[in-house]
Amino acid sequence: MYQNKLFQRTRWQLAGWYTLVMGFILSVCGLGLYEAVDHAHQQTLDRELESVAGTLHDSIETTLQQPGKLNATAQQLLPPRTQHVLGVIHQGDYYIRLLNNSEQVIAVAGFHPEGLPLTSGRVTWQTLEDLQGNRYHQISLPLHTRNNLDWGYMQVGRSLKDIDDYLANVRLILLLGLPIAMVLVGGASWWLAGLAMQPIYQSYSQIQQFTADVAHELRTPLAALGATVESALGMPTLSEAEARDTLRTVERQNRRLTTLVTDLLLLARLERQHVLVHRKCCLNDIINDLVEELAAWAIASEVQLIAEIKVHQQLQIVGDEEQLYRLVSNLIDNAIQYTPAGGVITVRLDRSDRHAVIQVQDTGIGIAPQAQQRIFDRFYRVSSDRSRHTGGSGLGLAIARAIVQAHGGSLQVQSELGKGSTFAIYLPLNISSNINTVKR
Numbered sequence: 001m002y003q004n005k006l007f008q009r010t011r012w013q014l015a016g017w018y019t020l021v022m023g024f025i026l027s028v029c030g031l032g033l034y035e036a037v038d039h040a041h042q043q044t045l046d047r048e049l050e051s052v053a054g055t056l057h058d059s060i061e062t063t064l065q066q067p068g069k070l071n072a073t074a075q076q077l078l079p080p081r082t083q084h085v086l087g088v089i090h091q092g093d094y095y096i097r098l099l100n101n102s103e104q105v106i107a108v109a110g111f112h113p114e115g116l117p118l119t120s121g122r123v124t125w126q127t128l129e130d131l132q133g134n135r136y137h138q139i140s141l142p143l144h145t146r147n148n149l150d151w152g153y154m155q156v157g158r159s160l161k162d163i164d165d166y167l168a169n170v171r172l173i174l175l176l177g178l179p180i181a182m183v184l185v186g187g188a189s190w191w192l193a194g195l196a197m198q199p200i201y202q203s204y205s206q207i208q209q210f211t212a213d214v215a216h217e218l219r220t221p222l223a224a225l226g227a228t229v230e231s232a233l234g235m236p237t238l239s240e241a242e243a244r245d246t247l248r249t250v251e252r253q254n255r256r257l258t259t260l261v262t263d264l265l266l267l268a269r270l271e272r273q274h275v276l277v278h279r280k281c282c283l284n285d286i287i288n289d290l291v292e293e294l295a296a297w298a299i300a301s302e303v304q305l306i307a308e309i310k311v312h313q314q315l316q317i318v319g320d321e322e323q324l325y326r327l328v329s330n331l332i333d334n335a336i337q338y339t340p341a342g343g344v345i346t347v348r349l350d351r352s353d354r355h356a357v358i359q360v361q362d363t364g365i366g367i368a369p370q371a372q373q374r375i376f377d378r379f380y381r382v383s384s385d386r387s388r389h390t391g392g393s394g395l396g397l398a399i400a401r402a403i404v405q406a407h408g409g410s411l412q413v414q415s416e417l418g419k420g421s422t423f424a425i426y427l428p429l430n431i432s433s434n435i436n437t438v439k440r
Helices: 005-061 072-076 161-234 240-271 283-300 321-337 396-406
Strands: 094-100 105-110 125-129 135-144 150-159 279-282 304-309 316-319 344-351 355-362 410-416 420-428
Touching: 005 094, 005 135, 005 150, 005 161, 161 240, 240 396, 279 283, 279 321, 283 304, 283 321, 283 344, 283 355, 316 321, 316 420, 321 344, 321 355, 321 396, 321 420, 396 410, 396 420
Parallel strands: 304 344
Antiparallel strands: 094 105, 094 150, 125 135, 135 150, 279 316, 344 355, 355 420, 410 420
């Protein structure tokens, strides 16, 4: 499918851009997720430290009597005796330092990391590192005596090792997950780009096929015209009979060209859902007129053409009578062409609750199942050699389907090789709102 370099390159470009955009979005989402997790842990840690420090601060401050001096009562309030405060929140991860007004260490309690720098008690929140590079989060609170004199400062800190380890795991997951996600997104984007380009490629292929088919159909009459004119010009003199023969050949080929161009223009108009004239049409009259007009051709082809009108009243719809006539005529023409001598063609008119139903049934050669989906394509012929013994340009069924669709109906086919085919036309009985009007 993708042998064409243009579509192959376009598919790569679509897949690449989609992967880049999704990679950017995933990166931003991953960064946002990491920041949200980090912020949530930070907020939880701050509240935890405030709770622990506030409890100790309130307990110790009520026992302080002289600035910079720690009495026995205050010492009893420090860990490990205060397990009711620190026991449920990782007592081993906390440390407490009491500083006097000169910011000298008076007492240390709890877990005391080695090489942790001494910092000013005037700064409330701080993040420190010890000699091993472990981080600690610390809060500093001022202490006062019972007489409201400045005693010094209390610093309560907590190890961030568990949080850092957790965040490191989150970063690892994101760093490993992003490339894996990019690979998956790349594969999915390549697949989706292929799906998205299938209709485009099919349309492009149809245009190419249509161009080739039109060129093929035009080449034969143009070549015949050229050969006829060249032959006439090469003759020293032309008799009246020879001149008439030449003109008849030119006229015949010109008629073929005119018919082909007219059919193509009609198809283009119908595919835009434009119906030239719409008015009430009697389907009974159309069927009877066509069967009567084509009876001579059917007799010449040694087939029997029958009309079966199964409705007792005049069946009228709103539409273009000329195009409806062309629709049924094309189907009957095909039936006569592909029905061997002695066969029977039945044109049946009936109705359902909401549709008028026209069936053209024959006992002809039938259509292979694999060809039934393509017989409505332009210039398609079941015969692969495109022989012209049956006449026509391969636009009859394409025009028939376009006319039916322009009238808001549907065209269906049932066929079996060697037993015949049935083409069924379903036209809405109230379609005045389904068709577009173009005034002449």
